[in-house]
Amino acid sequence: MADDARPITRGFPRPAPTRDAAPFYEAAARGELRFQRCSGCGAFRHYPRPTCPSCLSREFSWELSTGRGVIHTWTIVRGPTLPAFEAKLPYNVVDVLLDEGVHFVSEVLDVAPDEIRAGMRVRAVFEPVDEDLVLVKFRRDD
Amino acid sequence: MNEVDPAHLPRIRDAAAIVGIGQTPFAKSLGRSEPEMAVDAIWAACEDAGLSPRAIDGLVRYDMEQFDEEQVLAALGNPLLRWFCGTPFGGGGSASVVVLAAAAIAAGMADTVLVYRSRARGKASGYGRDPKQGGRYWEKLPESLPGLNQWHVPQGLVSAFQEMAMISMRHRIDHGTTDDQYADVAIAFREHAIRNPAAVMRTPMTRADHHASRMIADPLRLFDCNIETDGAVAMILTSTERARDLRQPPAIVHTGAMAAGSHHIRLSTLFSRPRDEDSAVRVGRQLWQSSGLSPADVDVAFFYDFFTSMVIIALEDYGFCARGEGGPFVENGGLAWPDGRLVCNTNGGQLSEAFIHGFNNTTEAVRQIRGTSTSQVRDCEIALVAGANSDPTGAFLLRRA
Numbered sequence: 001m002a003d004d005a006r007p008i009t010r011g012f013p014r015p016a017p018t019r020d021a022a023p024f025y026e027a028a029a030r031g032e033l034r035f036q037r038c039s040g041c042g043a044f045r046h047y048p049r050p051t052c053p054s055c056l057s058r059e060f061s062w063e064l065s066t067g068r069g070v071i072h073t074w075t076i077v078r079g080p081t082l083p084a085f086e087a088k089l090p091y092n093v094v095d096v097l098l099d100e101g102v103h104f105v106s107e108v109l110d111v112a113p114d115e116i117r118a119g120m121r122v123r124a125v126f127e128p129v130d131e132d133l134v135l136v137k138f139r140r141d142d
Numbered sequence: 143m144n145e146v147d148p149a150h151l152p153r154i155r156d157a158a159a160i161v162g163i164g165q166t167p168f169a170k171s172l173g174r175s176e177p178e179m180a181v182d183a184i185w186a187a188c189e190d191a192g193l194s195p196r197a198i199d200g201l202v203r204y205d206m207e208q209f210d211e212e213q214v215l216a217a218l219g220n221p222l223l224r225w226f227c228g229t230p231f232g233g234g235g236s237a238s239v240v241v242l243a244a245a246a247i248a249a250g251m252a253d254t255v256l257v258y259r260s261r262a263r264g265k266a267s268g269y270g271r272d273p274k275q276g277g278r279y280w281e282k283l284p285e286s287l288p289g290l291n292q293w294h295v296p297q298g299l300v301s302a303f304q305e306m307a308m309i310s311m312r313h314r315i316d317h318g319t320t321d322d323q324y325a326d327v328a329i330a331f332r333e334h335a336i337r338n339p340a341a342v343m344r345t346p347m348t349r350a351d352h353h354a355s356r357m358i359a360d361p362l363r364l365f366d367c368n369i370e371t372d373g374a375v376a377m378i379l380t381s382t383e384r385a386r387d388l389r390q391p392p393a394i395v396h397t398g399a400m401a402a403g404s405h406h407i408r409l410s411t412l413f414s415r416p417r418d419e420d421s422a423v424r425v426g427r428q429l430w431q432s433s434g435l436s437p438a439d440v441d442v443a444f445f446y447d448f449f450t451s452m453v454i455i456a457l458e459d460y461g462f463c464a465r466g467e468g469g470p471f472v473e474n475g476g477l478a479w480p481d482g483r484l485v486c487n488t489n490g491g492q493l494s495e496a497f498i499h500g501f502n503n504t505t506e507a508v509r510q511i512r513g514t515s516t517s518q519v520r521d522c523e524i525a526l527v528a529g530a531n532s533d534p535t536g537a538f539l540l541r542r543a
Contacts, residue, residue: 015292
């Protein structure tokens with residue numbers, strides 16, 4: 001079977017958030033990075049969930065993040081990958097440790113593959129995919 | 143962190159044995175259905191044990207398996223199943239199937255338990271839109287993501303090899319692990335595969351070959367990744383007592399353990415926890431606590447070699463060396479038969495034999511205990527088999543009777 005005939009996913013794979021996660025995407029659409037913050041112990045957490053993993057409190061609020069942090073680890077995807085991402089190969093994926101202490105998987109824009117380093121300071125930016133979806137990406141912050 | 147209370151050792155200990163193993167040929171593409179391959183492997187395992195398929199009364203299914211309980215029962219002439227379960231978490235569940243089978247036998251819930259895995263996983267073997275319909279599952283992810291993969295797939299992190307690349311990169315950042323050390327793992331397992339007629343990859347690999355293979359996701363090259371193959375593997379377990387009367391020398395499940403923590407895919411939560419809370423580290427501690435053995439007692443080990451880098455990390459997870467020393471451990475043929483520090487994956491593993499989700503590593507561990515491997519470890523008494531590390535995972539020790 002020719003590669004272009006293989007039964008694979010060709011569209012952009014989109015988040016389908018539950019009610020737990022919807023506030024994150026609503027904030028991103030407004031240009032804000034917000035995480036759940038425990039009302040009991042003050043710990044930030046990501047991904048969204050009903051309970052604080054540190055103190056088990058179920059009280060929380062959605063707090064604004066500074067959007068600043070460092071690259072904890074990274075890869076350069078050189079392919080194969082899904083067709084939705086093939087046009088930007090090679091591209092980076094990074095795990096950002098935000099100053100609030102949470103890890104977030106994203107991409108650093110406008111940085112060449114050989115410039116990515118652990119410890120690089122980055123800040124959040126908001127990248128529309130289309131009319132209905134904004135993803136949180138990062139840029140260098142130095 | 144004492145996870146096994148010495149006063150209440152798990153009753154799984156020495157209660158069950160693997161008494162039959164079977165497999166199909168392995169190849170990049172076989173052009174056969176998963177049910178057809180599964181039945182071939184199950185029949186071969188029953189034949190090897192000297193038991194009728196109708197003797198099967200327990201079944202452990204791997205959750206990524208297409209050939210489910212209902213189809214298995216129909217294909218086996220409807221044996222009177224009285225216990226069944228499945229294990230989730232991809233490669234992390236590959237050894238847990240044996241732990242669950244042994245637990246059922248130890249608890250008296252079943253006498254003769256089947257475990258199996260059938261995969262049309264070659265790149266060209268996809269035949270439909272469902273992720274379980276052959277080929278690469280990740281190429282058929284849904285376009286709408288309600289689960290936790292919504293936090294990384296839209297960012298372009300779409301598959302296990304990319305996630306493992308990021309975990310491997312962090313290990314390099316912390317410990318300076320090198321390309322040469324990755325090559326040491328790949329070459330050792332390739333040498334094992336060359337002696338194994340069932341292996342798919344039997345061409346010699348040099349360090350230069352490894353370094354020249356194309357980068358897939360930094361720091362992982364093509365030759366750091368498991369191969370993409372078709373094939374099926376099945377095993378039959380029964381009580382150690384009953385095993386004495388059967389055809390083959392039993393491979394006794396000495397002890398086994400499972401642990402759940404952060405899923406490797408959830409990098410956002412994985413990296414929020416210290417590495418000594420990783421599932422594989424906790425499974426290792428449980429194995430040593432519940433057996434009274436230590437890594438030094440292991441004659442041959444089978445790590446879930448989805449990537450060379452993860453074998454290096456597994457050596458640390460299971461206590462064969464200190465954290466950060468896995469790289470130096472594999473140097474100079476550290477994992478190679480016959481004289482390595484710890485001979486590993488003597489079938490060639492998933493890097494060079496076949497990628498049957500680790501089940502082919504388990505059958506090779508049984509051959510080591512029987513004394514029939516093509517890279518046989520002398521006087522092999524204890525074998526370790528581990529599921530994928532950095533997952534919720536499981537592992538077990540096999541011993542000779």
